[in-house]
Amino acid sequence: MITKALQDIRSQLPDNVQLIAVSKTKPIEAIQEAYAAGQRRFGENKVQEMVDKYEHLPKDIEWHFIGHLQSNKVKYIAPFVQLIHAVDSLKLLKEINKQANKNERVIDCLLQFHIADEQSKFGMNVKEAIALLTHPTAADMPHIRIVGVMGMATYTDDKEQIAAEFAQLKSIFDTLKAQCFAQDNAFKHISMGMSGDYAIAIEQGSTMVRLGSTLFGDRDYANV
Ligand SMILES: *Cc1c(COP(=O)(O)O)cnc(C)c1O
Secondary structure, eight states, rough: HHHHHHHHHHHSSOOEEEEEEEOTTHHHHHHHHHHHHTTEEEEEEHHHHHHHHHHHTTTTEEEEEOOOOOOHHHHHHHHSSSSEEEEEOOOHHHHHHHHHTTTOEEEEEEEEEESSSSSOOOOOOOHHHHHHHHHHHHHHTTTTEEEEEEOOOOOOOOOOHHHHHHHHHHHHHHHHHHHHHOOOOOOEEEEEOTTTTHHHHHHHOOSEOOOOOOOOHOOOOGGG
């Protein structure tokens, strides 16, 4: 099932779009099946769950943290996390820099933007991001590398609205690229698109889609 779903999705993805298999709530066996089918990038949104899975699974897996990350939990994932998708404050960035330093690493991060018309505590706007990026402390963080942006569209059937929101994220990316990262080739990612909207996200310039249910089946939160 998972193997087939992976093959289907891969055949649809352009070469420049990475597939993050969102394995949150799913058992180790499901990840092993995807791993056997060649998948190496997995996304989780709970710190403890990601640490447990990391410990039980092959070490060449790239672990992507895709949820809201509390500063006091960064230390648990800092030794191994590949990419933190949802950074939305200087406080969090500072803590990631500190924990990465302790682990003698540089940790890649994406800045999260609020593009949906739903209420959410998470995600910045462009002004806030530029304030963060130009803040003196941000210039002195050798253990983090900001490699792009991330966002989630509104949960709706309205495809035009979703396309407009993803286009907004692409435009935020372009603005930041021009204003803050013009000389920085590492700043190149736009993490957008989930099971329900990834085709639209790719049309709008996504470089990373985060797919859960379409690969692993529906999540059953009752068993977590
Ligand atoms: C759960 C989750 C996904 C995957 O959602 P699906 O609809 O199952 O593909 C993607 N991104 C984030 C941030 C998530 O929390």
